[in-house]
Amino acid sequence: MQSNRQRIMPWLVMFAIGLVSAACLGSSMVLMGSFLPAIGQTLHVPISVVSYYYTVMVLVMAVMMPIVPKVLVKVRNNFLYLTIAVIMPIGLMLIGHVSNLWIFFIIAFIFGICVSFLSFVPVGILMDNWFVKKTNFAIGLCWAITSIFQGIMSPILGSLIPNIGWQHTLNILAIVVAVLSIPFSLFIRFTPKTEGLQPYGFKNEQEKHQESSNREDNISTHEIVTSATFWIVMLLLCIFQFPAVLNQMFPTYAASVGFNGATGGLMVTAAMIFDIFLNPLIGGTDDKLGAEKGSILWLTIGLVSYVLLIVATNMKSAGLAIFSAGINDVVYVFLGTGITALASAMFGKKAFAKGFSLVSSISFVVGAFAMPLNNFIAEKFGGFTTVYIFFAILIAITIVLIGIGSKRHFIKD
Incomplete structure (x- = not known):
């Protein structure tokens, strides 16, 4: 039984962080572009102003990056990612009822904090902890999941917005994000050590592999x-x-x-x-x-x-x-x-x-x-x-x- 968990758990964590990242990061960054023109019309502001949504998110992520590794070490990762998986769909739904540009930017600020834990930095740290072999392949699979999600959802959203309106479409996207991210967030762990397991490929390089976060304190x-x-x-x-x-x-x-x-x-x-x-x-x-x-x-x-x-x-x-x-x-x-x-x-x-x-x-x-x-x-x-x-x-x-x-x-x- 333990050997089965040893084989499966690293890939399950990879799939879980990949899916949560695809749903939350993908919806708030790439897919949000489908909604910005309609949001601008609703708020009576030009698209160039609404696009500062991305500037807010990126700048928040810039501030968060040095903090992210420390939080990953100190906070239970399944609780952390569950919280993110709950906040993101709620935020998406709230955007559909926003009547003030500043509230829209406040939501972008909150999104920026959340997706900071879903960018290539935390994904790289988690995969580095869970894999000794095929680390980069695992990272690639994570982002392939995001690509598949965006590739499926982009044309669907493009057809729904003119037919049922952008607010209803955004609510549907929020539900999809919740369904995909909330259950799988519970499987995310910072390191296999918390599960009594070893990283994938540890048999050949066990002595070399220690969690990067635990060893960085010496630097x-x-x-x-x-x-x-x-x-x-x-x-x-x-x-x-x-x-x-x-x-x-x-x-x-x-x-x-x-x-x-x-x-x-x-x-x-x-x-x-x-x-x-x-x-x-x-x-x-x-x-x-x-x-x-x-x-x-x-x-x-x-x-x-x-x-x-x-x-x-x-x-x-x-x-x-x-x-x-x-x-x-x-x-x-x-x-x-x-x-x-x-x-x-x-x-x-x-x-x-x-x-x-x-x-x-x-x-x-x-x-x-x-x-x-x-x-x-x-x-x-x-x-x-x-x-x-x-x-x-x-x-x-x-x-x-x-x-x-x-x-x-x-x-x-």
């Missing part, structure tokens, strides 16, 4: 922030904030090139489909080749996608643009699965939780301004070709940084 923040690893990972995360939001820009790109209205949506759909497979595939590659070699391999493919997008733009080829959007999802996946694997390899288990949370805090602030800068470049230089060249240069820089970082791992005896 000061000063040691981390003065290390080369900290600055390399921080630069990587900050740089990736800009090309990683391209998925959200595809409809604008398609319209600017003159493609028909469906092309932009199909580019987003292609990226979502690729996302489902790329998350575990990139994670598995990092497990097999090592995070640095795996990252360089996949980012090289990401570079090729920008060349294809430029060709598609010049040839006015919608088909090639859609295919290229799918390939380009490598960059989007890297900001979750890929960067987590890299940070774990570069910081090591001792410093991973503290180091990764600190660099993520800074990068979230930078990320709040990524979309405006990208749109400015597109408008200033008259099209997306310049944007794609800009992104390609950034990806080339990250490949160089990864090469340097592979020789600058954080080491503490």
Whole structure:
């Protein structure tokens, strides 16, 4: 019986945090975009003002990141995630009855606190605790669950909003979030030790594996922030904030090139489909080749996608643009699965939780301004070709940084 629990529990925790993250994070971030135009009309404010919802959430997450690892250690995780799973659906329902913009932003503030425990930082910490082998593959599967959820719910919401109204649709989304997240939140545990279990793959590396949070107390923040690893990972995360939001820009790109209205949506759909497979595939590659070699391999493919997008733009080829959007999802996946694997390899288990949370805090602030800068470049230089060249240069820089970082791992005896 114990051996069955030993085999099943790590994957059950992975599925549980993946599903809770998909439902709560996915609904409040990506899927909320379907509701913002209607919310703006209801509140009689332009969409540009309503969109500060995301700015509020991202900035709150930036403040929360250094706090998240400490809370995960001190608070029972099933209680923590159950609380989040209850708050998020209630918040979604309340948005449908909001008549004041500031109340809407207050809900965004609360959402920002909640989803801070569902981003790639806590997911990486939990998977690092529960897996010695196939850690990055498990992280990839977590985000694949999110991709599947968003891929299913996005067209459903798009068809429901014009038929039954955005408030009723939002209530339905809230119910779906509650049904998926509340039961599975009860299975989330911070470490297998609390269950009398060992992490997956412990037979070969048992002596090496200890919970990163328990060992980080021996490492000061000063040691981390003065290390080369900290600055390399921080630069990587900050740089990736800009090309990683391209998925959200595809409809604008398609319209600017003159493609028909469906092309932009199909580019987003292609990226979502690729996302489902790329998350575990990139994670598995990092497990097999090592995070640095795996990252360089996949980012090289990401570079090729920008060349294809430029060709598609010049040839006015919608088909090639859609295919290229799918390939380009490598960059989007890297900001979750890929960067987590890299940070774990570069910081090591001792410093991973503290180091990764600190660099993520800074990068979230930078990320709040990524979309405006990208749109400015597109408008200033008259099209997306310049944007794609800009992104390609950034990806080339990250490949160089990864090469340097592979020789600058954080080491503490």
